Amino acid sequence: MSQLWEYAPAPESRDIANLKPAYKMFVDGEFVEGSGEPLKTINPGTEEVLAEVSTASPSDVDTAVKVARRAYDRVWGKMPGTERAKYIYRIARLIQERSRELAVLESLDNGKPIKESRDVDVPTAAAHFFYHAGWADKLSYAGYGPDPRPLGVAGQVIPWNFPLLMAAWKIAPALATGNTVVLKPAETTPLTALVLAEIIQQADLPPGVVNILPGAGDTGAALVGHADVDKVAFTGSTEVGKLIQSQLAGTGKKLTLELGGKAxxxxxxxxxxxxxxxxxxxxxxxxxxxxxxxxxxxxxxxxxxxxxxxxxxxxxxxxxxxxxxxxxxxxxxxxxxxxxxxxxxxxxxxxxxxxxxxxxxxxxxxxxxxxxxxxxxxxxxxxxxxxxxxxxxxxxxxxxxxxxxxxxxxxxxxxxxxxxxxxxxxxxxxxxxxxxxxxxxxxNTFNRFDPTAPFGGYQESGFGREGGRAGLEAYLDV
Amino acid sequence: MSENRIAVAKTYKLYIGGKFPRSESARSYPVTDSKGAFLANAAQGSRKDARDAVSAARKAFAGWSGATAYNRGQVLYRVAEVLEGRREQFAAEVSAAEGIGVKKAQALVDAAIDRWVWYAGWTDKIAAVLGSSNPVAGPYFSFSTPEPTGVVAVLAPQRSSLLGLVSVVAPVIASGNTAVVVTSEDRPLPAITLSEVLATSDLPGGVVNLLTGRTAEIAPWLASHADVNALDLTGAPDALRADLERSAAGTVKRVLRTRAGEDFTAEPDTSRLRAYLETKTVWHPTGV
Amino acid sequence: MWAIDTAISMVDLTTLEGADTAGKVRSLAAKARRPDPDRGEVPKVAAVCVYPDMVATAKAELEGTGVHVASVATAFPSGRSIMAVKLADTRYAVEQGADEIDMVIDRGAFLSGNYGAVFDEIRQVKEACGAAHLKVILETGELATYDNVRRASWLALLAGGDFIKTSTGKVAPAATLPVTHVMLQAVRDWHRQTGELRGVKPAGGIRSTKDAIKYLVAVHEVAGPEWLTADLFRFGASTLLNDLLMQRRTQLDGHYSGPDYVTVD
Known part of the structure; x- marks a missing residue:
């Protein structure tokens, strides 16, 4: 076999990521300090600290859920789908506009190759918002009856493997169906979700419709266990998924889980x-x-x-x-x-x-x-x-x-x-x-993802689907 | 026929794997009508009966889920046909079980027959209505199709002894799942008679298994059973619901948490069908 | 739990198909070494049982693990060949590394009353085995009566068989509890008369934990507690192991397990 060619390094400039020394949580349309212990997120490619990130305490979770409830009751739950759609389209466009920044930041925080964050994660995240935006005013055609209703406040917990993309998979369908959101990104990869929060601010989404709370497992547990959350969506390990399903037993909250696999x-x-x-x-x-x-x-x-x-x-x-x-x-x-x-x-x-x-x-x-x-x-x-x-x-x-x-x-x-x-x-x-x-x-292919194609597991890989018409069911009272 | 003829009383047994066994525990319990008069002894199913029923349901799953939708539709329609022929018997049993007049009972039996017909018609429409061709952004053909979840444990409604039972069982098997059903505890007799209908309606053995007995005794074993894929809590005792859900979490079962007091005379929607369906998405490249 | 673990440690995990391949045998060997991947404390099985041409593959996978390699031989399963072939078959398996040889008796000779031929054949195969242990398959399903089973058992013990085994697994009925009873009585009597301990292996048709435990009770009650070891009692089985593993999980976890939680090999 011939020697592998040594290509000259072709690194993306990390300046593009607009990395800030500190990031705050996003509640009620504002970036605010959380009262949890701040965490330091590191670049797994170099082990250097990237930034300090404030985290949410249980009381912050409570505040965020209240804010989301208010936004649901007063604004988002009542807003006509045609109007909700335009907000979501705006988010899709803003992700596209800031795609390079998001891609570099994702690779810094997560460690994934820039060609993947650039060609897969970020564009697919934008596509998810674009696709779901169109559903917002067409839900009565989705096969769940003439006027399917949202559930209310969605508590969402996502993993570190596709930080921005998973945020998109969670937030886009929730918003399209008329729910408001409190989302917790993974402890080791909070940064792109907080830039997504900036984008949501730039899109002028009504305050409280989306709230993003960095933190560790205890923040997640406080969120999914909060009494005023109507819907829980979790992507992560089967082990934690079982704990959540068990924690929610008897509460009547709607739950969807996207868990592990061994394909x-x-x-x-x-x-x-x-x-x-x-x-x-x-x-x-x-x-x-x-x-x-x-x-x-x-x-x-x-x-x-x-x-x-x-x-x-x-x-x-x-x-x-x-x-x-x-x-x-x-x-x-x-x-x-x-x-x-x-x-x-x-x-x-x-x-x-x-x-x-x-x-x-x-x-x-x-x-x-x-x-x-x-x-x-x-x-x-x-x-x-x-x-x-x-x-x-x-x-x-x-x-x-x-x-x-x-x-x-x-x-x-x-x-x-x-x-x-x-x-x-x-x-x-x-x-x-x-x-x-x-x-x-x-x-004859593998690892293809698209917002129009439902994704999710059988058995201990979880239940509920994300993407496509089938994915809407997770956020509707049907 | 002599006026003084002694009626032949029926022994009500379990229905597992297409057969009518007694409980392995050899227990039974007295079933009375709504006024407390003795009707019959019903088999008191045990955890091992539940285990056997799950094995039977698992064994039947490949064949039933692999049968054509047309075939499943004909079998479900056949159930309606055979049930229709035994209207009088069911009306009498439902009347005794639920303490209502025969006329009212007759209406419930009719509704139960019609419900089989309704779900029979769904078998070959589910895929078209709930499936999709996915217009993905790339050179691929992608489609999604609903598939049965597997073995579904059903805690049948406690009050509605026939219509309620049919309303929870038919949607499970219409899409190709197999069922282990714990019948109404105090009103089990129409369910056992229904199993005689199922056994003579071309329904393969094991597709529906019926256990009579104490719901609170059997349900926990089904909720925790690792070879059960989904759980319907409709007839679960209130005090047990959260515990059953917690057990179900041990193997990430799908749990249908129907609100108490569901009105089974109302026209159904697709929600009970959807509760036991998985969406499978298939991708293939296109190109020459 | 003790009964389940004991039964697991007595299993001769078997694959005797025309379709056997090196891959199939390797995966069975992995199962033998670690029956339940999630639970390292589960005992290893006693042996892996294969055809002679698969012995080397099995041996390579099991060397040093304590799991024996057993090989069927002597024109298994019918036993219809000439003596030279049967002996060559045996020697080949031993050369390839088999620790145990499962031979079949000549049922035709037995049923026609030619007991001497049966005896001689077992003798010669025993000699060809060298250090390898010999299990003598009576194929009780073809012997038809308990008297025949008893007689064939005694013949095999006299001729030097270390184990007497019910069946090839290719004839129905295979192992049954009553037949195993008779064979256990035979080894018990042999022990009383000679002081020697010989083993029994029911094979084929034992699929559930409940069945396996019934056999263990029979071993204890008929032969005696000293037979409750893999040196003197084996189960020849392919599907029994997974049921044992599932029941083991049921006992430990407090709920019923399912086939997705044990491995298909």
Whole structure:
């Protein structure tokens, strides 16, 4: 194999992010100090502190919910859909206008490669607002009756893997359906949500309609447990999702959960091999594998397994790991030391349980949280690395003999978020897609997202959908 | 026929996997009419009966969810046909169970028959009404289709012994789910007679399983069962509702928390169908 | 819990399909080493049972884990071949690393009263086994009567079988509780007469934890408590293990488990 070309670094300037030394929470249309302990958010690519961020105490949560309630009762809940729509369109446009700033800031705070924040996260966030804006005055056509009503105040808690995009997935449908919002971004990635708050201010959204409260898990617990919240939406781990569902038992609050996954990517022996290799690589190494729907289990038909693995390793060895702001970077930084430790622990378990480990020899930066792309082969369903969500750039490769066996193994998990199918045979694609117990099935592609396409899981991957007509149900009293 | 003929009394049993077993616990409990007169002994289902019912429902799921919507529609319509033929018997049982006049009971039975017909018609329309083709911004064909959630545990309404029961069970199975139903505790007899109708209506064994007994005893085992995908709390005792929901959270079950006092004579909407459906979105690239 | 864990430790996790591949055997071996990936405290199974050509694959995966590799041999499952082939089959499996050989008796010879031939065959296979343990499959479903089972058991014990095993799993009925009873009586009597401890392995058809526990009770009551070890009692099974794991979870978690929480291998 020829030497990898060393491209000159092509970093985005971090000045574009307009990074400020301190960020405040956003309540009632204003940026105010929270009374919680301020947190320092760091750049996982360098471990340097980016900014200090104020956090919300339970009393701040209470204030924000009251404000959101008032905004719902007096303004937003009564506003005609045609008017709500125009506010949401404004937000979409402002995200587009400030896209470069948002992309750089996202990569700084999260560690994801700039080409992903620039080409996926930010544009898809804008698209979500644009799509949902159009629904605001067309809800009576959505199939939920002649005049579906909003729920009231939505408490939303989002993860650190797609900070801005998840905020968009949560806020856009809530606003379109006439709810008001109190949103808590993740502890390690609060910055882009607070710039989104600036955008919401610039859009002149009525005060209190959207409130953004940084904080840790206790802030989230205070928010979802608040008595005056009508609707809770959570994206994050299955473990926390269960706690929330349990916490809300008996309260009558409407709940939607988008939780973990352990997706199988099935490659049949007639798959277009090179296309499949690209898709598998994208499926697990996109966003450092910090993706709930990541294709973390690769199921190869035994007859092609060796040949396919070889091609896969060659392709993975060409991935560039490094500075998230460098436009050449394919795999950026792991979001936190805690997550890095978890990935290391599970990878060690894979070795201990007898799977064969291959790790890309790519150089890693000296500072920051990095994990070289890793492929485990000889994995069996009875290994932890085939059962547990690793949430990192680690692929577990299993084999199968027949289509039925592939389906049985793919579905043999308490999760059910996504799945991948690779074959050139149309009837087999449709057969396998039908058999998958998963909310999203990608055939001959992977990790595609669009506001018009509902997303969400079966079983312990959660319930409720985000996106599309189906996604509206989560925010309507129907 | 002799005036003094002694009637043949019926033994009411459970309905699990298409068969009519007694409770493995060998227990029964007396069922009375609304005035307290003895009607029959009903089997008092146990947690192991519930477990067996879940196994039966799981086993039936692949076949029932894989059946064509047309086929499911015909089976549900067949249930209505067979029920129609036993109107008198059901009217008598509902009248005894609910303490209402036969005429009123007759109206409820008619409504129950019509409800089967209504849901029978839905089986092959759900996908068109709730599914979608998604106009994604890229060279892909993307579509979304509703699919059954899996095994649904249903706590049937305590008061409405037949119409209520049909109203909660039919939407579960119309879309291809299978059901484990805990019947009304004090008014279980119409439910067991309904299972005789189900057993003779081409409904595959295990698609609907009916357990009579103490709701408060059986429900917690269903709420916590890891092989149950969804839970309908309609007939849950008030004191138990929050606990059942907490148990259900252990495996992220879908929980239908119907408000108490649902009027089953009212025209239904799609909400009970939607409660046990998953949306699956499929993507494929387009190109030459 | 004790009963479930004991039963798990007695399982010969088996795959005997024409469709077996190296991948299938490897994944079964992983299951044998760590039956429940979420719960490391679950005991390993006793052995993985495969066809001779899969022994090397299984051995490579299980070397040093304490899980034995068992191989069927002697023209399994019918046993219809010439002696030379049966012995070569056995020697090959042993060379490949099998710790245990599961042979089938010549039922045709047995049913036609040619007990000497059956005896000689077991003797020769035992010799070919060398250090490997020999399990003698009687295929009780084809022997038809309890008298025959008892007679065949005794023949196998006399000829040096370390274990007597009910079935290949390819004939119905496979293992049944009454037949296992008879075989347990045989090893009990053998022990009384010779002082030697020989084992029993019911195989095929035992699918539920409840069944497994019934067998353990029979072992305890008929043969005796010293047989409650994987050295002297085994379950030949492929699906039993998952039911044991599910029931184990049910006991520990206080609620019923489901098939998605145990692995398909």
């Amino acid at each position: 199988a990517n099935i490659v049949f022996d007639d798959a277009p091999v090179d296309q499949a290799v690209e898709g598998i690589v994208n499926g697990i190494f996109f966003n450092q594998g910090h993706v709930c729907c990541a294709g973390s289990r690769l199921l190869l038909q035994e007859s092609i397994a060796e040949e396919f693995l070889e091609k896969l390793r060659i392709r993975v060895s060409t991935l560039r790991v490094g500075d998230p702001l460098d436009k050449n970077t394919d795999v950026g930084a792991i979001n936190s030391r805690e997550q890095l430790t978890k990935i290391q622990e599970l990878a060690a378990a894979g070795e201990a349980e007898g799977a064969e480990r291959w790790t890309s020899a790519c150089p890693l930066p000296d500072k920051g949280f990095y994990f070289a792309p890793t492929v485990f082969s000889g994995v069996s369903q009875a290994m932890r690395i085939a059962r547990e969500e690793i949430f990192g750039p680690v692929l577990s490769v299993l084999t199968f003999r027949t289509p039925d066996e592939a389906v049985a193994k793919a579905n043999n998990t308490p999760y059910g978020l996504s799945a991948g199918i690779w074959t050139d045979k149309g009837s087999r694609i449709l057969w396998a897609a039908q058999k998958m117990r998963a909310g999203v099935v990608w055939a």
